[in-house]
Structures are given as structure tokens and as C-alpha cells.
Amino acid sequence: MLPVVRYDRVADYSPPRWRVLWVEGRLDCRTWSYYCDVRSAFSALHEVIRVSHSSVIEADAATGKCRLDAKRFQLIVVGPRYATNVVNALEPLGLSRAQLATVPLVVLQNKMYTSATELTGSVTAKLQWATNLGAAAGFTWLGSRKAAEFTASGGLPYHWMPFGVDASVYGKFAGNFTDQPFDIGFTGSSGPKYALRAEITAALRSDPARLRTYFGSWDKKNVAGGGGNRWFTLSRVNYVKQIARTKIWVSTTGPEGIVGTRFFEVLASGTTLLLCNRVNETSLWEDGVHLVMFDGMEDMLRKVHHYLSHEEERRAIVTAARTLVLERHTWAARAKFLTRATEEAIARHPPEVPWFVDGKLSPQTGPPRDGGKSLLLGCYMPTNTSHRQSSFWAGTIYALDEWRAERREQRPPAQPSRNSGSDGLADS
Numbered sequence: 285m286l287p288v289v290r291y292d293r294v295a296d297y298s299p300p301r302w303r304v305l306w307v308e309g310r311l312d313c314r315t316w317s318y319y320c321d322v323r324s325a326f327s328a329l330h331e332v333i334r335v336s337h338s339s340v341i342e343a344d345a346a347t348g349k350c351r352l353d354a355k356r357f358q359l360i361v362v363g364p365r366y367a368t369n370v371v372n373a374l375e376p377l378g379l380s381r382a383q384l385a386t387v388p389l390v391v392l393q394n395k396m397y398t399s400a401t402e403l404t405g406s407v408t409a410k411l412q413w414a415t416n417l418g419a420a421a422g423f424t425w426l427g428s429r430k431a432a433e434f435t436a437s438g439g440l441p442y443h444w445m446p447f448g449v450d451a452s453v454y455g456k457f458a459g460n461f462t463d464q465p466f467d468i469g470f471t472g473s474s475g476p477k478y479a480l481r482a483e484i485t486a487a488l489r490s491d492p493a494r495l496r497t498y499f500g501s502w503d504k505k506n507v508a509g510g511g512g513n514r515w516f517t518l519s520r521v522n523y524v525k526q527i528a529r530t531k532i533w534v535s536t537t538g539p540e541g542i543v544g545t546r547f548f549e550v551l552a553s554g555t556t557l558l559l560c561n562r563v564n565e566t567s568l569w570e571d572g573v574h575l576v577m578f579d580g581m582e583d584m585l586r587k588v589h590h591y592l593s594h595e596e597e598r599r600a601i602v603t604a605a606r607t608l609v610l611e612r613h614t615w616a617a618r619a620k621f622l623t624r625a626t627e628e629a630i631a632r633h634p635p636e637v638p639w640f641v642d643g644k645l646s647p648q649t650g651p652p653r654d655g656g657k658s659l660l661l662g663c664y665m666p667t668n669t670s671h672r673q674s675s676f677w678a679g680t681i682y683a684l685d686e687w688r689a690e691r692r693e694q695r696p697p698a699q700p701s702r703n704s705g706s707d708g709l710a711d712s
Contacts (some may be wrong), residue, residue, distance in 0.1 A: 286441040287632075288431065292567065292612055299623040303329045303356060305387075307378055308363035317520065318545045319365050321450055322392070322622075325615035327360070329623060333357075335379060352383040360387055362417075364394035364425075370403040373412035381417055385640040388420040388630050390622070392445075396424050396434070397540045400680065401477045411438035418640035420629040423622065426540050427565050443625045446568060448615040449548035451606070453520070457528035458554025458606055467495040467592055468583060469530035469556075471523070473544065480536050480561060483543060487581040488534075491709040493589065528555040531598065532588060535560045547612050551575065554606040555592055557598050559584065566612075574605040 306323060313320035326332060348441055366378065382387075392416045411434060414422050422442040424431050432440035468488065472481065488497055527533060533550045534560060543563055550558040551574065558575040571577045577590065578584035587666040591598040633639070 285627070286435050288435060288443055289621070291443070291618070291621045292618055292676040293444055294620040294624060295611075297624050298622055299620055300627065302358035304330045304332045304359045304361055305384075305605075306332050306334050306355045306361050306363060307366055308334065310366050311365055314520070316365060317502075318447060321615045322448070322618060323363060325448070325619035326622060328616065329619050330359075332361075349451055352380060354384045354386050357384065357387050360384060360389040362389065362391040362419075364392040367410065370402055370410045370413050372408045372414055373409045375409075375413060377452055379384060381640045383643045385418070385638040385642070388626070388627050388633070388639055389417055390421045390423065390629075391417070391419050392423050392622075393442075394425070394436075396426055396430065399539060410417060413701070417441040419640070420633065420639065421625055423625070424613065428567075429564075430540065441625075441629060443621075445618055445621060446543060446565075447545045447548055448613055449545065449552045449609060451552045451614050452551045453607055454524055454527070454552040455554045455606060455609075456524055459603075460528065460555060461595075464529055464531050464555070465496060466526075466530040468497050468532045468534060468559075468588060469526065470497075470534045471526075472525050472535070478536075483581055484536070485532055487585060488588075491585060491588075493581045495588070495592075497663065524549075524553075527553050530556050532557045533583070533593060537561060537563060546577075548609060551605040551613065552609040554602060556603065557602055559587060559591075562582050569605070569608060572601070572603060574601065574608050594618075617695050 304326070306326075308319075308323070311319055323332065362377070382551060393410055395402075395416070396407050396410065397404060400406060411422075415438060419440050422434065422438060422440055423445040424434060424442055425445065425447060428444045431442045431444040470481075470485065470488075472478075477541055488495060526548055533546075533556050535544070535546045535550065537560070541564055543565065547558060547560065550556050551569070560575060560577055562577050569575055578585055591601075
């Protein structure tokens with residue numbers, strides 16, 4: 285069994301400082317804030333260089349090909365946004381892994397589940413993809429049991445890395461219980477695929493007590509008491525304010541029971557009680573001490589009314605939750621965990637053996653996963669594709685172009701058709 289590091293083993297850990305190459309697609313931090321948060325936290329510990337920086341990948345003056353100096357980096361991190369939609373185990377990395385074969389690489393896997401309602405890539409392909417890249421370790425947002433499954437089937441250790449939070453942002457109003465006009469709040473995607481969330485909002489709407497409720501969801505339904513449609517334009521700052529102005533916040537687990545970022549954001553608030561459905565990962569927190577879990581709609585409404593009428597109990601849980609977050613659930617703690625798990629994986633690897641060995645692949649069924657020209661945001665842009673914007677898809681687009689060109693070159697010359705002239709060109 286491959287050794288796996290627990291996310292909470294970082295209290296007395298002093299991480300080394302590395303020069304890290306971070307492979308990521310273009311991020312809109314307003315939408316994918318947690319992707320940016322984990323990268324920022326990691327950057328506070330290490331010198332993080334993104335592939336888009338021109339100083340990282342340079343063109344060789346003689347050959348025109350891109351080159352990477354493996355001696356410049358101690359680690360490669362494949363960020364979660366880049367790994368989201370992998371559907372083929374031979375998809376390109378976005379840079380030449382062969383040039384960096386001696387540099388350890390870790391993958392922050394994202395959306396490691398199959399869904400008919402959203403684009404999630406292929407779990408099987410993602411596991412094999414990481415193995416093909418010679419990854420030292422993988423990380424998943426899903427729980428400890430899923431991490432164990434991936435470790436057993438993926439050929440490398442997978443660690444459960446729960447989401448985290450920037451406690452300084454979400455705890456800006458910590459301890460301020462004087463301005464809370466809303467009894468209960470909820471935000472998040474809703475619709476047919478979120479049956480539990482639909483049950484929750486329906487139960488709260490039908491409550492005869494007519495709770496002062498703030499709902500903000502992607503289906504644009506809102507029954508906020510005096511809140512209007514402010515959810516539609518909530519910036520991150522105003523979202524933080526809305527949490528702080530609410531006494532109880534309801535949240536639910538996502539696909540595969542994933543504990544999402546909103547759990548940690550509310551726990552970090554220092555103002556608002558988190559009420560959620562049952563979470564299986566008992567190491568994260570304690571029910572009734574740091575948050576309150578419910579079993580069914582009747583139980584949820586009973587607990588809502590209990591804590592609205594027992595303010596001291598509510599505040600005690602809120603305070604304990606923020607203390608726990610500061611100790612264990614910040615993005616800074618996750619960055620230390622990511623470093624520690626990676627450092628232990630590196631220590632187990634023979635120093636003279638490269639991480640990546642070109643040619644050791646399963647039979648190719650798609651474009652080459654590696655190559656000098658398959659760059660995400662490389663040192664040059666081919667003239668015939670200059671109109672393309674550097675994006676999440678750029679590396680795949682360029683690699684596909686090269687692969688198709690090579691396939692055309694390998695094909696035998698076309699034979700004249702029955703309707704063609706002597707030059708072999710079909711009649712128009």
C-alpha cells in the first residue's frame with residue numbers, strides 16, 4: 285500500500301522553499317476563486333513560476349524549438365483547472381515533459397467523478413494520465429475513501445486535500461453579531477440535478493414562521509426578506525458581507541459527497557452558524573461543536589428554530605468554528621500539506637532515476653501526450669495560428685495540429701480516382 289499523508293499533519297512542519305513551475309489554464313479569479321487561492325497560498329511558500337512567463341520557456345536560436353532547463357525547477361504542479369477536462373490518458377501536458385523528466389510533478393486532480401449533467405472529463409483517463417506523466421503524487425478534493433480508491437488503481441499515492449479558505453477575507457466581520465437582519469441564508473447552484481437543495485428551499489419557503497430568508501441561486505429564484513435581487517450582482521466582498529449579516533447558513537455536499545468551499549467560508553466567518561446535511565468525513569469537524577448537521581427536512585427546521593431561539597449556543601458554535609478553521613482549514617495550511625506530501629513522495633524516489641521515461645506508454649489512441657511543440661503558453665506561437673488566444677485549450681489545440689500534420693505525412697500518396705484527370709486531381 286502506498287503511503288498517504290493526512291491533510292492535518294502540518295502544525296509543526298517547516299516547509300522547504302522550492303522553485304516551482306505551475307501549469308494552469310487562464311483563470312478568471314472572480315469565478316474560480318479557490319483555484320487562485322490555492323495557487324496564491326502555495327506562492328507564499330515557494331517561488332512559483334507560471335508557464336505563461338516568457339522567461340520560463342525560450343526558443344533555441346539554432347533549431348527554433350522550445351527548451352526547458354530542468355535544473356531551474358524543483359517541482360512541477362499541474363493546477364486543478366488544467367486537469368479538469370482530461371478525457372484521454374495521452375492528452376498533452378502543455379509543455380515537454382521529456383525536457384523536465386528529472387523534475388518531480390504532482391497533479392491537483394479536479395472533478396474526479398462522472399456526471400451526465402456537467403463536463404467532468406474521464407476519471408479513468410485522469411488516473412492514467414497522471415501515471416503517464418510520471419507524477420510523484422496526486423491530490424483530490426473528494427474524501428479519504430476516494431483518495432484510497434485512486435491510490436489503489438492509479439499507480440501513485442493520492443492524497444485527500446479538502447478545500448480551504450482565506451480566513452482573513454471571510455472572517456472580516458468575525459465577532460460582530462449586531463447587524464444580522466437575516467435568519468437563514470443559502471447560495472449555490474440549484475435545479476433538477478440538486479434535489480436536496482430544492483427540498484431545502486421548498487421547506488424554508490413553506491415554514492409557517494416565515495423566516496427572514498436570503499436565497500441566492502443560479503436558477504434566479506429569490507425570496508430574500510428585503511434583499512431583492514442583490515444575489516445576482518454579489519461581488520466577493522458583498523458575498524462575505526451577506527454571510528456575516530445572516531445568523532444561520534445552509535449548505536449541502538456536492539457530487540460524491542464533496543465538502544465544498546462554502547462550508548469553510550461560513551465556518552471562517554465568526555458570525556454565522558453552518559447548518560448542513562450529514563458529512564461522512566468526521567476528521568473535518570465535530571457536529572454540535574463547530575457546525576450543526578441535519579437529517580431530513582423536519583430535523584433541519586427543528587434545528588433552525590432551536591438555534592434562532594438560543595443565541596448563546598449559536599454564538600458558541602460560531603466561535604469554535606472559526607478557531608478550528610484558523611488551526612486547520614486555511615489555504616495556507618493546505619499549501620503546507622501539499623508541500624509535505626510532495627516532499628515525502630520525493631524522498632521515496634531513487635534520486636538517480638528520472639520521474640518520466642519517454643516511450644513507456646499504453647498504446648496510442650490519440651494525439652501524442654508529449655512533444656517539443658505542444659505548449660500551453662509557449663515560447664512562440666505558430667504563424668498559422670496567431671489568431672488563437674492563449675487559453676486553457678491552447679496546448680491541446682497545438683498538439684492536435686502537430687499530430688494531424690504528422691498523420692498526413694505518414695499516409696501513402698493518394699491514388700487517382702476514377703473521375704480524376706492524369707494529374708491525380710479530381711474534376712471540379
